[in-house]
Amino acid sequence: MRWLLLKDLQILRRSPLQAVLLVAYPVLIAVLVGLAVSRGPEKPRVALLNEVPTNARVSLSGKKLPSANVQRRICAKVECVHVGSRDEAMAKVESGDVLAALILPEDLVNKINSLSTLSPGTPKVEVLVNESDPLKASMVDDKIEALLAQANLTLAKRIAVEGGRYLNLVIRGGNLPVLGGGVHILGLQASAHILEAIEPALPNGPLKVALSQVTEFAKQAGENLDIAGPLINRLAQPITVEKVAVGGSSPPLETFAIAVAATLTLAFVAVLLVAGSLALEREENAFPRLTRGLVSSEALLGEKVLLGIVVGLVVTILMLAGLTIFVPLEWSRVGLWLAAIVVGGASLAAAGSALGAAAREVRAVSLLAFMVTLPVAFLSLVPAGTVGRGLYDVIKVITALFPFKPALEAMTSALEAGNGGIGAPLLHLAILAVAYALIARLALRRFTRV
Amino acid sequence: MVKRFGDREALRGVSFEAQAGELVAVIGPNGAGKTTLLSILAGIQGADGGEVETGDGAVGWVPQQAALYRRLTVEENLMLFARLEKHEDPGRSVAEMLELTGLGDRRGEIVARLSGGNQQRINIAIGLLSRPGVLLLDEPSVGLDPRQRARLWDFVAGLAGRGTTVIFSTHDIQEAERYGNRMLVLADGEALFDGSADELREAVRTEAPEAADRDFETAFVAYLHHRGH
Numbered sequence: 133m134r135w136l137l138l139k140d141l142q143i144l145r146r147s148p149l150q151a152v153l154l155v156a157y158p159v160l161i162a163v164l165v166g167l168a169v170s171r172g173p174e175k176p177r178v179a180l181l182n183e184v185p186t187n188a189r190v191s192l193s194g195k196k197l198p199s200a201n202v203q204r205r206i207c208a209k210v211e212c213v214h215v216g217s218r219d220e221a222m223a224k225v226e227s228g229d230v231l232a233a234l235i236l237p238e239d240l241v242n243k244i245n246s247l248s249t250l251s252p253g254t255p256k257v258e259v260l261v262n263e264s265d266p267l268k269a270s271m272v273d274d275k276i277e278a279l280l281a282q283a284n285l286t287l288a289k290r291i292a293v294e295g296g297r298y299l300n301l302v303i304r305g306g307n308l309p310v311l312g313g314g315v316h317i318l319g320l321q322a323s324a325h326i327l328e329a330i331e332p333a334l335p336n337g338p339l340k341v342a343l344s345q346v347t348e349f350a351k352q353a354g355e356n357l358d359i360a361g362p363l364i365n366r367l368a369q370p371i372t373v374e375k376v377a378v379g380g381s382s383p384p385l386e387t388f389a390i391a392v393a394a395t396l397t398l399a400f401v402a403v404l405l406v407a408g409s410l411a412l413e414r415e416e417n418a419f420p421r422l423t424r425g426l427v428s429s430e431a432l433l434g435e436k437v438l439l440g441i442v443v444g445l446v447v448t449i450l451m452l453a454g455l456t457i458f459v460p461l462e463w464s465r466v467g468l469w470l471a472a473i474v475v476g477g478a479s480l481a482a483a484g485s486a487l488g489a490a491a492r493e494v495r496a497v498s499l500l501a502f503m504v505t506l507p508v509a510f511l512s513l514v515p516a517g518t519v520g521r522g523l524y525d526v527i528k529v530i531t532a533l534f535p536f537k538p539a540l541e542a543m544t545s546a547l548e549a550g551n552g553g554i555g556a557p558l559l560h561l562a563i564l565a566v567a568y569a570l571i572a573r574l575a576l577r578r579f580t581r582v
Numbered sequence: 583m584v585k586r587f588g589d590r591e592a593l594r595g596v597s598f599e600a601q602a603g604e605l606v607a608v609i610g611p612n613g614a615g616k617t618t619l620l621s622i623l624a625g626i627q628g629a630d631g632g633e634v635e636t637g638d639g640a641v642g643w644v645p646q647q648a649a650l651y652r653r654l655t656v657e658e659n660l661m662l663f664a665r666l667e668k669h670e671d672p673g674r675s676v677a678e679m680l681e682l683t684g685l686g687d688r689r690g691e692i693v694a695r696l697s698g699g700n701q702q703r704i705n706i707a708i709g710l711l712s713r714p715g716v717l718l719l720d721e722p723s724v725g726l727d728p729r730q731r732a733r734l735w736d737f738v739a740g741l742a743g744r745g746t747t748v749i750f751s752t753h754d755i756q757e758a759e760r761y762g763n764r765m766l767v768l769a770d771g772e773a774l775f776d777g778s779a780d781e782l783r784e785a786v787r788t789e790a791p792e793a794a795d796r797d798f799e800t801a802f803v804a805y806l807h808h809r810g811h
Contacts, residue, residue: 139662421643424625
């Protein structure tokens with residue numbers, strides 16, 4: 133078996149394109165995944181034309197609210213490119229220099245302030261978008277909507293706080309600062325107390341009855357308006373979210389991304405290499421010569437699976453080592469990595485041998501291996517709940533029949549503690565390895581036809 | 583020997599014997615059963631009836647299309663099969679084969695870059711690594727130019743001269759006549775004739791006298807026609 137393995141490695145060495153792909157592919161995957169998990173998403177560039185006067189403030193009942201720093205908040209979410217005019221903003225959008233332009237008009241604050249008057253205006257901001265690219269347009273819509281929602285929320289919170297303060301003043305009384313001075317507000321509760329004190333001194337008659345009604349109103353208003361305060365505060369953000377994790381332990385996104393990259397690499401290397409190598413034995417007419425007493429079909433299959441494990445192991449470990457440049461990995465768990473890679477590699481290689489034995493021609497095998505591995509890998513990443521229940525059940529069955537998903541589960545468990553046990557996925561992989569090896573052995577019968 | 587593929591009988595009771603150092607040509611039109619016969623003799627596939635008896639030494643088999651790894655060198659190919667044959671000294675066996683094939687100076691060359699004739703010589707050399715008493719060659723000269731063909735047959739004749747029984751299939755009657763000591767004529771799985779080239783000419787004269795004066799190939803086709811093939 134070792135001589136056949138040596139031969140396959142020699143052939144691999146003599147196929148520069150294949151060898152380069154086998155090395156370059158995982159390196160590329162490692163770099164891409166590394167960059168993706170170690171850096172946040174790039175901020176989109178947005179042109180910002182802020183025509184609002186710097187001293188303009190949103191005011192409530194004549195009182196100016198503190199600055200909400202909307203511009204600073206916007207520029208924290210996107211990369212702001214400050215422009216001096218609408219034409220400049222438009223030119224930048226048209227040229228593709230920026231994703232969109234946001235124009236805050238001069239009268240924005242006045243329009244906001246008019247909301248609390250008898251003739252409210254409609255505050256508007258202008259967004260310039262180049263809609264030649266539907267994907268880009270959709271991204272801008274989402275981003276701008278999120279920004280405006282956040283700006284509205286910030287503003288609403290400020291108004292709610294000020295509104296609550298005024299309400300408190302009306303209920304409990306206090307000083308209302310006006311034009312550098314102050315006006316004392318008696319408040320409903322104090323008014324009720326004064327009226328209650330005056331009431332016994334009045335003679336019985338219509339005046340006393342009327343005063344009693346006013347006293348009762350002041351008492352009830354003082355007590356009941358108390359509950360309006362919390363209501364106003366909740367108005368700014370009526371719904372809060374309380375997240376409760378029910379069952380399952382999801383791995384950190386970084387670990388999962390690394391596990392996906394490693395498993396994808398292992399799958400492509402093991403499946404493609406083994407399937408191609410087995411089909412090559414037939415294309416080179418070597419299979420009948422080899423199995424004419426030199427090696428058994430079972431030994432040949434074993435050698436191919438070993439080839440998949442060895443090359444898959446080297447390439448996947450190289451890839452994981454490459455990823456450590458970007459994210460720290462727990463090298464103390466390397467024993468579990470090896471177990472996941474070896475058993476996963478064996479199962480994927482066995483699947484590759486079944487494909488190679490079934491398709492028989494190298495080109496057909498390569499195509500078939502891609503056509504099987506890529507969709508199965510994609511389906512394995514579909515989370516529950518994102519598709520209909522019936523469809524998800526079908527996906528579960530399909531992904532359980534191919535070693536990618538259990539290999540991904542084993543790799544995720546191996547990379548970090550707390551991501552579920554590794555035993556079940558390893559057992560699943562072992563069962564699939566035996567099943568695919570049997571299928572490959574049966575399919576090899578067709579190889580012997582001269 | 584009997585072999586069936588479903589309802590079709592590929593070999594219908596073919597029987598023959600070959601002596602040490604003999605060159606037996608198995609000839610016949612396409613689909614006659616030549617490759618099936620050789621593959622059964624080689625043990626690639628089993629027969630439905632009959633058995634194969636061999637004397638001392640293994641049976642070497644050289645398939646019609648070169649069974650080589652084209653991305654390996656000449657030496658690497660020979661070394662691989664010598665190791666798989668469990669030779670005590672694979673290096674020496676390889677050196678012997680390189681000398682026998684005359685490809686010693688091209689030992690490090692990738693097989694894919696060799697001519698069809700040289701690839702066929704390596705193909706045969708691998709068949710010889712098992713040190714066979716009987717060598718089976720399935721249409722060994724297909725695709726070779728006349729010069730390569732001549733060199734190949736010189737090589738094969740040399741093997742027979744050293745005592746190896748060579749059984750080769752061909753559909754080229756002139757090649758069979760020139761290089762074979764004996765001819766086994768197959769048609770539709772049936773053995774029509776077993777004898778020397780002169781005996782075959784005599785049989786043609788007897789059974790197809792109208793074609794007896796024509797060239798051997800035309801006379802042979804007329805003979806097959808007279809025998810219902």
